[in-house]
Amino acid sequence: MSENSPPYQIQSQDHESLTVPLLSHQQRSINSTSQVAIVGANVCPIESLDYEIAENDFFKQDWRTRGKIQIFQYIFMKWLLCFLIGGFVSLVGFFNNLAVENIAGVKFVVTSNMMLDRRHGMAFLVFSVLNLLLTLFAVIITALISPAAAGSGIPEVKAYLNGVDAPDIFSPRTLMAKIVGSISAVSSSLVVGKAGPMVHIGSCIASLFGQGGSRKYGLTWKWLRFFKNDRDRRDLVTCGAAAGIAAAFRAPVGGVLFALEEMASWWRSALLWRSFFTTAVVAIILRSLIDVCFSGKCGLFGKGGLIMFDAYSANVSYHLADVPPVLVLGVIGGILGSLYNFLLIRVLRVYNFIYEKGIIYQILIACTISIFTSFLLFGLPWLASCQPCPSDAPEACPTIGRSGNYKRFQCPPGHYNDLASLVFNTNDDAIRNLFTNDANSEFQLSTMLAFFVTCFVLSILSYGIVAPAGLFVPVIVTGASYGRFIGMLLGSHTNLSHSLYAVLGAASFLGGSMRMTVSLCVIILELTNNLLLLPLIMIVLLISKTVADAFNGNIYDLIMKVKGFPYLETHAEPYMRQMTVADVVSGPLQLCHGIEKVGNIVHILKTTRHHGFPVIDASPHSESSVLYGLILRAHLIALLKKKSFLSTPIRLGVDDAFRHFSADDFAKRGLGNVDKIEDIELTDEEMEMFLDLHPFTNASPYTVVETMSLAKALVLFREVGLRHLLIIPKVSGRAPVVGILTRHDFMPEHILGLHPLLVRSRWKRLRLQLPRLLKIF
Amino acid sequence: MSENSPPYQIQSQDHESLTVPLLSHQQRSINSTSQVAIVGANVCPIESLDYEIAENDFFKQDWRTRGKIQIFQYIFMKWLLCFLIGGFVSLVGFFNNLAVENIAGVKFVVTSNMMLDRRHGMAFLVFSVLNLLLTLFAVIITALISPAAAGSGIPEVKAYLNGVDAPDIFSPRTLMAKIVGSISAVSSSLVVGKAGPMVHIGSCIASLFGQGGSRKYGLTWKWLRFFKNDRDRRDLVTCGAAAGIAAAFRAPVGGVLFALEEMASWWRSALLWRSFFTTAVVAIILRSLIDVCFSGKCGLFGKGGLIMFDAYSANVSYHLADVPPVLVLGVIGGILGSLYNFLLIRVLRVYNFIYEKGIIYQILIACTISIFTSFLLFGLPWLASCQPCPSDAPEACPTIGRSGNYKRFQCPPGHYNDLASLVFNTNDDAIRNLFTNDANSEFQLSTMLAFFVTCFVLSILSYGIVAPAGLFVPVIVTGASYGRFIGMLLGSHTNLSHSLYAVLGAASFLGGSMRMTVSLCVIILELTNNLLLLPLIMIVLLISKTVADAFNGNIYDLIMKVKGFPYLETHAEPYMRQMTVADVVSGPLQLCHGIEKVGNIVHILKTTRHHGFPVIDASPHSESSVLYGLILRAHLIALLKKKSFLSTPIRLGVDDAFRHFSADDFAKRGLGNVDKIEDIELTDEEMEMFLDLHPFTNASPYTVVETMSLAKALVLFREVGLRHLLIIPKVSGRAPVVGILTRHDFMPEHILGLHPLLVRSRWKRLRLQLPRLLKIF
Secondary structure (H helix, E strand, O other), X not given: OOOOOOOOHHHHOOOOOOOOOHHHHOOOOOXXXXXXXXXXXXXXXXXXXXXXXXXXXXXXXXXXXXXXXXXXXXXXXXXXXXXXXXXXXXXXHHHHHXXXXXXXXXXXXXXXXXXXXXXXXXXXXXXXXXXXXXXXXXXXXXXXXXXXXXEOOHHHHXXXXXXXXXXXXXXXXXXXHHHHHHHHHHHOOOOOEOHHHHHXXXXXXXXXXXXXXXXXXXXXXXXXXXXXXXXXXXXXXXXXXXXXXXXXXXXXXXXXXXXXXXXXXXXXXXHHHXXXXXXXXXXXXXXHHHHHHHOOOOOOOOXXXXXXXXXXXXXXXXXXXXXXXXXXXXXXXXXXXXXXXXXXXXXXXXXXXXXXXXXXXXXXXXXXXXXXXXXXXXXXXXXXXXXXXXXXXXXXXXXXXXXXXXXXXXXXXXXXEHHHHHHOOOHHHHHHHHHHOOOOOOOOHHHHHHHHHHHHHHHHHXXXXXXXOEXXXXXXXHHHHHHHXXXXXXXXXXXXXXXXXXXXXXXXXXXXXXXXXXXXXXXXXXXXXXXXXXXXXXXXXXXHHHHHHOOOOOHHHHHHHHHOOOOOOOOXXXXXXXXXXXXXXXXXXXXXXXXXXXXXXXXXXXXXXXXXXXXXXXXXXXXXXXXXXXXXXXXXXXXXXXXXXXXXXXXXXXXXXXXXXXXXXXXXXXXOOOOOHHHOOOOHHHHOOEEEOHHHOEOOOOEEEOOOEHHHHHHHHHHHOOOOEEXXXXXXXXXXXXXXXXXXXXXXXXXXXXXXXXXXXXXXXXXXXXXXXXXXX | OOOOOOOOHHHHOOOOOOOOOHHHHOOOOOOOOOOEEEEOOEEEEOEEOOOXXXXXXXXXXXHHHOOHHHHHHHHHHHHHHHHHHHHHHHHHHHHHHHHHHHHHHHHHHHHHHHHHOOOHHHHHHHHHHHHHHHHHHHHXXXXXXXXXXXXXXXXXXXXXXXXXXXXXXXXXXXXXXXXXXXXXXXXOOOOOEOHHHHHHHHHHHHHHHOOOOEOOOOEOOHHHHHHOOHHHHHHHHHHHHHHHHHHHHOOHHHHHHHHHHHHOOOOOHHXXXXXXXXXXXHHHHHHHHHHHHHOOOOOOOOOOHHHHHHOOOOOOOOOHHHHHHHHHHHHHHHHHHHHHHHHHHHHHHXXXXXXXXXXXXXXXXXXXXXXXXXXXXXHHHHHOOEEEOOOOOOOOOOEOOOOOOOEOOOOOOOEEEHHHHHHOOOHHHHHHHHHHOOOXXXXXXXXHHHHHHHHHHHHHHHHOOOOEOEOHHHHHHHHHHHHHHHHHHHHHHOOOOHHHHHHHHHHHHHHHHHOOOHHHHHHHHHHHOOHHHHHHHHHHHHHHHHHHHOOOOOHHHHHHHHHOOOOOOOOOOHHHHHOEHHHOOOOXXXXXXXXXXXXXXXXXXXXXXXXXXXXXXXXXXXXXEEEEEEEEHHHHHHHHHHOOOEOOOOOOOHHHHHHHOOHHHHOXXXXXXXXXXXXXXXXXHHHOOEEEOHHHOEOOOOEEEOOOEHHHHHHHHHHHOOOOEEEXXXXXXXXXXXXXXXXXXXXXXXXXXXXXXXXXXHHHHHHHHOHHHHHOO
């Protein structure tokens, strides 16, 4: 540890044996990773969330004063909030579907009627202008009112649950933009989904309920005061995300599993129970609302949207001989899924590059895609040949004057256009057509191929627009189309019906792109309402995930990476085992004393952007100081704001602290409402006074010794859900704390930036070549 | 911290403000909690498992030398083992059902035929003697061959996954006793289940596969060498538990969720995927085997056992008006479930008290219960009146000469005895009768009541016998009986059929006793194969769990407590926030030096029973020593066994260590095969030599400062999965480590034993009065 050793001593050694800790050069650089990310469509600064309980004397005293009544209030409110979240999310989900079905329905009825009158040009004009207007509306409210509402929102919520606080993602503005934008984007015939936005909407509603009221609008209630912290909000947002999926697919169990498998970074048994309660509320309310709609009070909302649930009701029988084609489907799904992820990320990068030039470019791209989509959807059916109507069709054929499944389009009477039935329809109806029509002859082979290519291309191009856009429905419709295509190719060589192939195709593409297992399996089962499919869906999902994992990561993780969220993985990279925490920690370190001068505190807060400061005390026994704990920036600012300073440096008791402050002063407000040090005006006299930080300092911060391996520090940081991890020296006699680790210090970009040597070392190479395989260690 | 302060300084203070850490009296007592538990039926010493990765230089070097091929071997083996586990568990599960159906089937056919011949006395004799013999067989092989096989095994497996190593629970002996014992116990008409034993069997098979071969039987393969550690075994055992439920109920998704919600203490995304794969293998193999049986090659195995799956296939339609009775069912389920748990635990305590007196008492109790059961099952149907056979019965009525559902018993021709159809049948058939018979008139009200009381009483009495005995099936059958009873009571006031009430009753009793939510919901859905029931089952489960939680804990946790397993909860008790780690740590502490004399090591190992020892080094800068790391007892013994000692106290390089040792020397063998220090013979000369412990010491042990609050230390200990947690001093200049925390130090019994004051304090009182409510914080 001598200061004279060469800074990269390690370079002279054999790369294969990195046994000497990299610590030797005592590097103390500033963390170089950027602390900004693309949230929705715009670049914003991001911060970490405080999931650790700050156990200071003041809070401990506050907990002790809480009686049984407060505990009852807290528990009652938690369940009540879950109930309210479930209720609101199901109402929004229902309203969403109702609006889409009616807006898109009117559009299709109007254009179909014009087609019947042979006014083809007029029909195209109306169709494309309506689509363009709806897209424009979605883009403009997103870009102008809340850019954070763009995209599916799942990456943002996933990052939030990992501890990354992106500004504005849960504001009421974003909620409104997301709801309205999602309705108009989906109605505009773009190939975008509504499930992802529903997850974001659910999380947003949950987060708003978790604000603990709003002083600005006079919505305060003392029963809500216990929720002003990130831990409780995290639980509620997890329930909200589960409710979102439950409302989008009417899949309550699937929603819980989705939140568990894909969204949440921390999970407790109690959370499982509470999210299950939330989705149960969603399921029951949705069921009642749909019962109301069955009596025909919901306009064009017929079998639309939510009723995907009962899509597949045929009896299934299959044998071992049917397994090989299913395996092939899984492999194809894996390859296509990873290709889809690869292309989508490429397109997103291009879009992000263009979007930096201004809002006008964001609108231009959306308009181009809308016009291109209209051209494709309206033009393609002309290439398909007309089919005679089947004599035993379950509904009027061709459909006239309402939204239906046998589109006549340009065909003569008594015929229908099978491609128009798919593309000239909402995505939900297209999925239902593909899943339910057991008549194996309804679609032609060329139709299915054309539809698959259209969906694949359009969904990749459409996801990146600056409007709420989900991925679930596009992936399902694309997967169902190639699944049915393969079923048709196999023809009589298989016992399974084409519609079953469509379901399995959707499963394989979902597995290949999103890489979930249990949750996707349950969601598909709940969508199709047929438990007998279970073994086949399990095989398909396992194979497509395995194949796709050999190529790249799951789509949400890739998007999160493109957006630049510092997502903390559970597993440590192999090279982290060879490093110590001292190798990555960045300085300079700012310390506070237990009893500190106000001026110093203000100076520290103004000159740094750290969010936690170690508090040290003079040791009674020796000259060196001892670590007392860690104090948060937010708590320091709350102390300064209250201005109850001490004129002499004496130590305050907890009871004194309790007289001057209330727990509410330290509550973390939501929606990024934080007081800034610049807003606090202090006189010169006050600057010379003192503050006793002891009662407000978290006296039990987690610590690691500087020689701890980085991999084990990451496990501690990740599993316990920390924001700051103090590093204490191995040998006493130096400062009692030598550094603080935060989320950014564990990011591979930061570590590899500090130690470029690692990029070339065997450990990094290994990681790059076998990226997925190592993950499943 | 002065030594002069009174030992219980705190007593003079206000109990309500425990702000002064209890540390003040510097207590260093020996940990007083017992380190034994009841495993199966016998009391055994238990130990903790090593889930933490020991990152010493030697292992790091070993990891570096692993190439891509080894990583591929490791990953391939993990998946292959999962596949094999799934395969074996499904075969055992199938064989189990086949055997039960045939043995019990033959028994019922023989006795039924005697009844037809009016030889009632003879029938009773044969019935009760056969039952007694089967019970005796089960008890004797359990008591003599492997007492660890008694009971359901779920508490033992759950404790194992929490980090408690009970000897013998996964030995081949236990596996055999469990399989054979479970078959004979279930066939003997005792009200015991086979699902719990299947979970134990699955875990046992998984653990045996995870042994990394066996040197004794020559079953070694170098591809298996990576599995000789507790972490990989834990993953496999989790998959095995999931496979067990999947095989018992043919519920692959339910199995995964059961393992996640009830069994596992640590869960990773990769584990979700792997256990899903395992249960998929189970589902597919079971399906193929059942297809074989449909062709009639399986003897009396007709619709038995596994085919519960398709039990409920009627169409359901229900409205809001049906919700109130469902709510009532949930409340009743909660009350009955908690009563059931309460009584079962009482009976278990009595049994355990009696069992201590010897094996003969264990056998006597089992015989008594078997005879009592036979009397009840044979006697009760005489009280029921005979019913005329329905004209539209789906099968021959009354059933003659085979196992069937319309038992004639003592009735005249053309009549059947409805109570005999339930009690004079296997439990699986009784459940199928209750779940499927939509004919609302088949059972009389008095029959259902009698059946409910019989099941309730017998299942409580039977669980505690020294034989493999599960709880799932008894709980389901009891719940179904009172569910159907309530449905019959409501009569025409409800639209729901009686069989649907039976399903909901089973759900409510399961929820009230086992307190799971999502996993029970999915298991019931997979059993009944009807997704439309979902919202109703969700309501029932939520209500029954909520009601029951107000009274006591879940049945497996209660049993675990009776058995004395030191299960580590995720949540910290409120009083733990008010204490520091120094308040509970027990001494005396044994330290090793980095380069230690062999004689000293032997002395330390022989005089203590600790499993980890801090290793300290002389500091280069000062007189005090510094902490180097933690070395495990197992590793010290491996070093002593190899006898490659140093004649002078010099420091060894990693490369030297690598020359003398191989990673295999430090591999943890399974099945409790550990070397003992007593078995190692060392000469006096060797005792004077030295060992360099540095390359074998985990240089990155987790540490906490002595002033850390106990609650936060528990979070670290539990979330990261530790066995030892080092406590370092706050003020330097003393020893570099002041204590070690282990699992036992966090047990409430230990803490309250050290600080009896807490028992009276407000925090403890609060916990006792609102036990469940606080848990869901």
